[in-house]
Amino acid sequence: MTAADFQAVWLTALLAGTTTLLLMPLATPLAWWLVRSSSPARSVVEAVVALPLVLPPTVLGFYLLVILNPTAPVGAFWVSITGQSLTFSFSGLVLASILYSLPFMVQPLATAFRSVSQETLEAAATLGASPRDQLISVVLPAAKRGFLTGSVLTFAHTVGEFGVVLMMGGNIPGETRVLSIAIYEHVETLNYDAAHAMALGLLVFSFVSLWAVYRVASQRVEVIRG
Amino acid sequence: MSWAWPERTPVTPYKLILRLRWLQTLSASLLLLVTTCSHAAEARIAVASNFRDTALAIAEQLEATSPHRYQIIAGSTGKLASQIINGAPFDILMAADQRRPRELELRGLAVPGSVMTYALGEMGLWWPEGPDALDLEKLTKLPAGQVCIANPAVAPYGDAAIAVLSAGSMDADWLDGLIRVDNVNLVTGWVATGQARAGFVARSAMITAKRGGEILFGTDDIVWLKDHPPIAQAMAVITRAADNPAATFWARQLGTGPIQSLLERDGYRIPQVDQ
Numbered sequence: 001m002t003a004a005d006f007q008a009v010w011l012t013a014l015l016a017g018t019t020t021l022l023l024m025p026l027a028t029p030l031a032w033w034l035v036r037s038s039s040p041a042r043s044v045v046e047a048v049v050a051l052p053l054v055l056p057p058t059v060l061g062f063y064l065l066v067i068l069n070p071t072a073p074v075g076a077f078w079v080s081i082t083g084q085s086l087t088f089s090f091s092g093l094v095l096a097s098i099l100y101s102l103p104f105m106v107q108p109l110a111t112a113f114r115s116v117s118q119e120t121l122e123a124a125a126t127l128g129a130s131p132r133d134q135l136i137s138v139v140l141p142a143a144k145r146g147f148l149t150g151s152v153l154t155f156a157h158t159v160g161e162f163g164v165v166l167m168m169g170g171n172i173p174g175e176t177r178v179l180s181i182a183i184y185e186h187v188e189t190l191n192y193d194a195a196h197a198m199a200l201g202l203l204v205f206s207f208v209s210l211w212a213v214y215r216v217a218s219q220r221v222e223v224i225r226g
Numbered sequence: 227m228s229w230a231w232p233e234r235t236p237v238t239p240y241k242l243i244l245r246l247r248w249l250q251t252l253s254a255s256l257l258l259l260v261t262t263c264s265h266a267a268e269a270r271i272a273v274a275s276n277f278r279d280t281a282l283a284i285a286e287q288l289e290a291t292s293p294h295r296y297q298i299i300a301g302s303t304g305k306l307a308s309q310i311i312n313g314a315p316f317d318i319l320m321a322a323d324q325r326r327p328r329e330l331e332l333r334g335l336a337v338p339g340s341v342m343t344y345a346l347g348e349m350g351l352w353w354p355e356g357p358d359a360l361d362l363e364k365l366t367k368l369p370a371g372q373v374c375i376a377n378p379a380v381a382p383y384g385d386a387a388i389a390v391l392s393a394g395s396m397d398a399d400w401l402d403g404l405i406r407v408d409n410v411n412l413v414t415g416w417v418a419t420g421q422a423r424a425g426f427v428a429r430s431a432m433i434t435a436k437r438g439g440e441i442l443f444g445t446d447d448i449v450w451l452k453d454h455p456p457i458a459q460a461m462a463v464i465t466r467a468a469d470n471p472a473a474t475f476w477a478r479q480l481g482t483g484p485i486q487s488l489l490e491r492d493g494y495r496i497p498q499v500d501q
Contacts, residue, residue: 069313087313170301170314172270172314188300190440
């Protein structure tokens with residue numbers, strides 16, 4: 001692997017880390033609202049959040065390209081503030097990854113929040129806990145595993161991103177050339193040895209991430225059974 | 227216990243000169259650093275896939291003779307042009323056709339007058355284990371699904387392949403059934419790995435892949451389509467790089483002897499006059 005490949009590894013980790021850190025505070029209130037709300041809009045929001053699970057990444061990438069390119073209103077506004085384009089830039093990839101990985105953070109959190117029973121919350125309320133106290137002192141500690149699962153899944157899913165990056169990120173070293181794009185480029189240039197090394201690395205990483213998630217999940221079952 | 231300031235060593239004229247020399251060297255180095263930094267620039271060069279290795283060699287040569295730094299990003303010409311239209315931060319496009327650079331100039335995305343043809347590429351039919359005295363007509367013996375071309379929608383070499391085949395006796399259904407890959411380098415890869423029996427390749431891609439030890443081919447396995455017009459590869463300086471010294475330097479150096487030898491080494495011909 002060359003210095004450029006290690007740069008791709010670092011960039012991928014930076015993108016996945018940034019996305020996970022930004023998504024956590026955004027997904028928490030959203031997941032809480034989805035669990036607690038009885039609004040008719042809930043099912044619509046749930047469907048929108050889950051869209052990236054079924055939508056081809058090229059569709060998301062295409063719409064982002066149309067909305068964020070420097071000649072479109074949103075893209076032009078961003079250029080006027082920062083001087084840089086959102087398309088084909090790291091900032092643009094972070095925004096795309098947040099949307100693309102949204103269900104991978106929201107759904108584990110919603111499942112974890114749902115496991116906190118109404119009785120527990122009522123007990124906390126009788127002890128004088130305000131709704132905010134209930135969330136901070138009761139729900140969030142109980143949802144620790146949900147946060148862990150959501151973070152691992154979001155990180156791993158962002159690491160595996162390809163279609164969205166291809167559509168609106170391109171292949172700019174140090175900016176948008178993430179691991180999956182680097183592998184694609186190695187295959188294009190017949191450099192199969194480098195492609196093998198990186199692909200194997202991703203395979204092992206993905207397996208370990210999922211294994212960790214299932215292990216956390218199985219421990220929870222044991223705790224409940226115990 | 228008495229204590230006194232240590233006596234200062236007298237500064238002899240010789241030592242003074244030594245100190246001055248040291249100072250001179252330091253100031254000269256600083257001056258050089260400041261001058262270099264003020265002129266050093268970076269440029270992102272978007273290149274057609276078949277030009278990737280040649281562009282890397284040019285970048286290496288220019289970086290050795292100037293303070294500038296270059297980043298090479300390869301892709302099919304159509305994809306790179308569309309990325310530029312959508313705001314990709316490239317400074318120069320080295321396309322595999324003349325159409326895209328001209329289109330960028332028309333859209334006001336390229337510096338007016340910066341479009342020029344830098345190389346003439348050659349296309350060939352690579353058919354390992356093909357019949358003796360290879361020619362285009364014999365291709366019809368193969369099912370279309372075993373013949374690979376670069377996607378004509380985005381790759382000029384694919385466009386040229388379709389033009390060559392349409393001029394022959396191939397019917398439209400056969401043409402529709404051809405394997406289309408993202409760019410002309412992939413055609414070399416697909417034929418090399420046996421995923422396609424034959425393919426329309428760029429001479430440059432074959433030469434660089436052979437030099438890198440990635441493929442082997444015999445001269446009988448390829449027929450170079452010399453009867454067909456060469457593929458004129460043009461470049462354009464993107465508007466954002468109008469004042470980028472690294473981009474200007476790249477464009478200016480393309481016409482010089484050492485760079486033209488690199489182009490010829492990689493299988494390109496040099497255009498005599500700008501086309």
